[in-house]
Amino acid sequence: MAPSRGLNVGVLLTGVGKRYDIVSAFAQHATVVAADPNPLAPAQYAAHHRYGVPRIDDAEYVPALQELCHRHRVGAVVPLTDLDLEVLAHARLAGELPAFVPDPDIARQTFDKYEAHLLLERHGLPSPPTVLPGQPVDSYPVMVKPRRGSGARSIHRAADSEAAEFFARYVEEPTMVQRFMDGPEFSIDCLSDLAGGCLNAIPRTMIESRGGESIKGTVIADPELIGLGRRVVEALGVRGPCTVQVFRDREIGLGITDVNTRFGGAFPAPMYAARRGHTYPELIVRMARGERVEPHVGDFRAGVTFTRYFWQLELDDRLVPTGRDIVEPPGPPAPRAAP
Numbered sequence: 060m061a062p063s064r065g066l067n068v069g070v071l072l073t074g075v076g077k078r079y080d081i082v083s084a085f086a087q088h089a090t091v092v093a094a095d096p097n098p099l100a101p102a103q104y105a106a107h108h109r110y111g112v113p114r115i116d117d118a119e120y121v122p123a124l125q126e127l128c129h130r131h132r133v134g135a136v137v138p139l140t141d142l143d144l145e146v147l148a149h150a151r152l153a154g155e156l157p158a159f160v161p162d163p164d165i166a167r168q169t170f171d172k173y174e175a176h177l178l179l180e181r182h183g184l185p186s187p188p189t190v191l192p193g194q195p196v197d198s199y200p201v202m203v204k205p206r207r208g209s210g211a212r213s214i215h216r217a218a219d220s221e222a223a224e225f226f227a228r229y230v231e232e233p234t235m236v237q238r239f240m241d242g243p244e245f246s247i248d249c250l251s252d253l254a255g256g257c258l259n260a261i262p263r264t265m266i267e268s269r270g271g272e273s274i275k276g277t278v279i280a281d282p283e284l285i286g287l288g289r290r291v292v293e294a295l296g297v298r299g300p301c302t303v304q305v306f307r308d309r310e311i312g313l314g315i316t317d318v319n320t321r322f323g324g325a326f327p328a329p330m331y332a333a334r335r336g337h338t339y340p341e342l343i344v345r346m347a348r349g350e351r352v353e354p355h356v357g358d359f360r361a362g363v364t365f366t367r368y369f370w371q372l373e374l375d376d377r378l379v380p381t382g383r384d385i386v387e388p389p390g391p392p393a394p395r396a397a398p
């Protein structure tokens with residue numbers, strides 16, 4: 060039997076940054092502890108407790124998180140960025156933190172898009188043809204992408220070998236060269252249990268993205284994408300949330316271009332689409348309590364569309380929110396009376 064941590068379990072979210080929507084969703088179901096080295100990280104203000112912690116590469120990082128886990132009876136540590144995934148994966152393996160992350164080698168390989176390509180191929184999962192700079196390419200155009208990129212940084216389309224060589228030199232970090240996928244792009248927001256079983260996989264369209272974050276999209280019930288999301292997370296032994304990005308190319312069909320073993324940029328999509336009581340934060344809180352969650356892959360409301368915007372907080376001279384900006388926007392306009 061998994062240990063029972065009782066009803067008032069804590070959840071520790073690391074690297075909360077600007078992800079106010081995720082922190083506030085967890086805060087409705089558990090005591091939320093936010094950790095971020097940046098004293099101005101806005102999302103920490105949605106948590107019950109906020110702490111500055113040492114940098115991820117500091118030997119004191121994991122001990123500091125352990126201390127917070129003891130203090131707040133934390134049953135789940137959930138990273139909100141890629142940066143500490145591997146550190147948390149090692150700490151999980153060592154039994155130091157109840158982190159919802161995959162094994163360290165999976166965390167490492169999915170952080171490097173070329174390694175991720177090889178990993179997907181080894182599991183028989185579709186990945187677009189991908190090589191390292193200088194290796195022969197089957198067809199153009201290609202995308203020259205940083206191996207360890209994020210937020211759609213330094214990604215360049217190249218029409219021929221000359222352009223590809225130029226961009227590989229121009230981008231000042233290791234890159235890879237990938238077939239340009241010609242067709243619509245999707246993301247599949249998945250959640251797995253701690254044994255690596257897929258609980259749900261919710262695909263969405265990418266209507267508009269900015270800086271690698273999807274800001275408009277619609278949840279769709281596409282059985283091929285649902286099945287692919289499940290196959291990916293089960294093959295990789297993901298624990299907790301994972302977002303799989305995929306294109307449907309007009310010629311070669313589905314190709315996975317990015318696997319992030321954390322919440323994706325468009326958190327509201329699976330949030331709105333989940334059945335009552337089955338949002339990902341609620342399920343993570345239940346697992347943090349040691350409860351078993353039944354898989355319900357494909358059970359969600361399709362057709363939900365989200366559109367995201369910026370918001371802000373006013374802080375006083377001690378960096379405490381004044382509460383003045385935390386106002387609800389006006390409700391939707393009343394329906395117009397028939398003429």
Ligand SMILES: Nc1ncnc2c1ncn2[C@@H]1O[C@H](COP(=O)(O)OP(=O)(O)O)[C@@H](O)[C@H]1O
Nearest residue numbers: 202208209210211212237238239240271316317
């Ligand atoms: N092979 C590809 N073909 C076409 N577009 C791509 C390809 N790879 C990436 N892109 C575009 O670049 C964006 C960011 O790439 P991605 O691989 O997801 O890296 P990041 O880690 O920066 O999010 C994608 O959302 C997509 O729009």
Ligand SMILES: [Mg+2]
Nearest residue numbers: 211271304317
């Ligand atoms: Mg991406």
